Amino acid sequence: MRNINKNYSSLKSLAIMGGTFDPIHYGHLVTAEAVRYKYNIDKVLFMPAGNPPHKEYDKITHSEHRYLMGVLATATNPYFDVSRMEIDRKGVTYTIDTIKSLRQMYGEEIELYFITGADAIKEIFTWKNPEELFKLCTFVAVTRPEYYKEELIEKVKTIRNEYESKIHFLEVPALSISSTDIRNRVKNKMPIKYLVPESVENYIYKFNLYI
Ligand code: ATP
Ligand code: MG
Helix, strand or coil, X not given: CCCCCCCCCCCCEEEEEXXXXXXXXXXXXXXXXXXXXXXXXXXXEEEECCECCCCCHHXXXXXXXXXXXXXXXXXXXXXXXXXXXXHHCCCECCHHHHHHHHHHHHCCCCEEEEEEEHHHHHCHHHCCCHHHHHHHCEEEEECCCCCCHHHHHXXXXXXXXXXXXXXXXXXXXXXXXXXXXXXXXXXXXXXXXXXXXXXXXXXXXXXXXXX
């Protein structure tokens, strides 16, 4: 993989924030920053999905747009980066393959974290090889408005006990923002100001996304 000005060799910990990011919004950013700070993580890598197995392909914005909006949104945070790994991979992408590749690239020593919102963790057993995934990285399950915190805590406990996995629960600032809502707002000519970074807002309008 091409690396410009990115020296990852000295990293001790790396968190991956997976998602469609269609578009990236302040809910994603505040979550990633809360996790980074809490676990003293050296770098958070936003990983836009290429062809996500759980979403309908034709409804997703081109990966290059999603990647570039990620770059714009993370430009002001020195701890954040965006990866092309999944969008450049051909065919359906699975988290397990991404984590394995990152392990190969950065070695056995680096501590890998995977950040998932309350909705994503609920679906984790529909992912490919969840048990192996639990062995390869530490999960951080974060709260999300509209999803019950108690239910999330129970889920985390079950996974921890049944799979001997390293999984943390973390309450993050509640921002009731979703990409679906942003897409609907743009379509209906409603404001998205203060829901996404201004650079992302401008990008959406420049390229007529979501109309
Ligand atoms: P969509 O509505 O298209 O599904 P989304 O807002 O859920 O978009 P995703 O790209 O699907 O965004 O989510 C990526 C990750 O970020 C998931 O783990 C999801 O749970 C988490 N996430 C998204 N929005 C929030 C939020 N407001 N607070 C906490 N976590 C969030
Ligand atoms: Mg989602």
